[in-house]
Amino acid sequence: MADTPIFPVTRAAALERLAQFVPHAGVDYARRRNFDQGPGHHDAVSRLSAALRRRVLSEADVVDAVAAAHGPDAAASFISEVFWRTYWKGWLEQRPAIWTRYLAGRDAARQMLRRDPDLAERHGDAVAGHTGIDAFDHWMGELAQTGYLHNWARMQVASIWIFTLGLPWELGAAHFLDQLRDGDPASNTLSWRWVAGLHTAGKAYLADADRITAMTGGRFAPKGLAGATTIPADAPPPAAAPWRTPQTLDIGAPALVWITPEDAGLEQDPALSRLPVRGVVACRSHAGCAADATALDDALERAAAQWQAPAQWIESPADLADAARAAGTSQIVTGFVPVGPLADALPAIRALVESEGLALAEHLRAWDNTVWPHCRRGFFALKQEIPALLPLLLKEPA
Ligand SMILES: Cc1cc2nc3c(=O)[nH]c(=O)nc-3n(C[C@H](O)[C@H](O)[C@H](O)COP(=O)(O)OP(=O)(O)OC[C@H]3O[C@@H](n4cnc5c(N)ncnc54)[C@H](O)[C@@H]3O)c2cc1C
Structure with a gap:
């Protein structure tokens, strides 16, 4: 266990880290989480964010493990931090103009x-x-x-x-x-x-x-910090509007699964276990940083094993249609692509795929579908709902 990467991005390493961290995710976390002990000493927090961001581990995986070990009350502080991630995702999905404005x-x-x-x-x-x-x-x-x-x-x-x-x-x-x-x-x-x-x-x-x-335990004594804030000029955010409706998948139709860094854990989702998968691909153009390359490589291997289907790298989304045809499918399935650079590129990718007579379906996880409706206002409106939401989200209710 000593060689678990500090910020894991493969599922095996992330699960190992989760197992190491779970005993500290209760009151210990609530007490220590805000202290910054410096590089190599961030053991009061999970350091699972690189895995969660790519859904190598899902929010449900993490919250399940922590709630089972401590109970949802003692683990409330950690669970609430995980919900911050979902909150930001859901909030932006319902106000995509804020991304464009950024x-x-x-x-x-x-x-x-x-x-x-x-x-x-x-x-x-x-x-x-x-x-x-x-x-x-x-x-x-x-x-x-x-x-x-x-x-x-x-x-x-x-x-x-x-x-x-x-x-x-x-x-x-x-x-x-x-x-x-x-x-x-x-x-x-x-x-x-x-x-x-x-x-x-x-x-x-x-x-x-x-x-x-x-x-920081006395490590720093910064000088000359501003004593007041001047809030940058900005128009008020738009009102929340329904998130983009993804094209639904046909669960009975053969599929090519397209794995992206937005959801590199699709094979873990029980909702997709019956999908007749004929092939799995990931794009080299999405593996620009080492963490993405490692996470996608690992995801290809896991998906191939789970669905008993061949997995391969393709250069870019421009090769999706060829890969689907080679796999004998007319349906490409990927995880829901949330607001960000890939979603910005998606209309052109979809147009290309559809011009070849193929369908590009996106799978929205039950976690997002359940929590996002509560992400329209401030975080505390969502936080109040967490106890009522947990039984709907946990795999094994605590
Ligand atoms: C200016 C700024 C920029 C940030 N940019 C990112 C970013 O690009 N990507 C990112 O994942 N997080 C970002 N965060 C949130 C947070 O800092 C990280 O998620 C957290 O530090 C990751 O470390 P951890 O896994 O050890 O967290 P832990 O404390 O162990 O928390 C567990 C998980 O909960 C989620 N989480 C915890 N705190 C937050 C939070 N405040 N907001 C959203 N999710 C949270 C993360 O998925 C995290 O892995 C940012 C915060 C700030 C203030």
């Missing part, structure tokens, strides 16, 4: 970097961890070296980025999304907006030097 803001900020040398220099110093603010510089280095930051450190970094360094939040969010091993369009974009004061109207998060010293 992309536009990021691109405008990148243009500003080209025009404004002072801004470009401050941005370069922030990214390189050369600001002179000890904690911030350390965390930027930790992010670059490990692809991970403790949740509390992410909050401090984002706050210092926005309010002390005066940099556009969208550039910080883009840097995180690029560097984090668990980089997720919903959790990342909306957490940055939450820190900036754009999620809960008028409420921003201000990093405090004494608190940083206390929460």
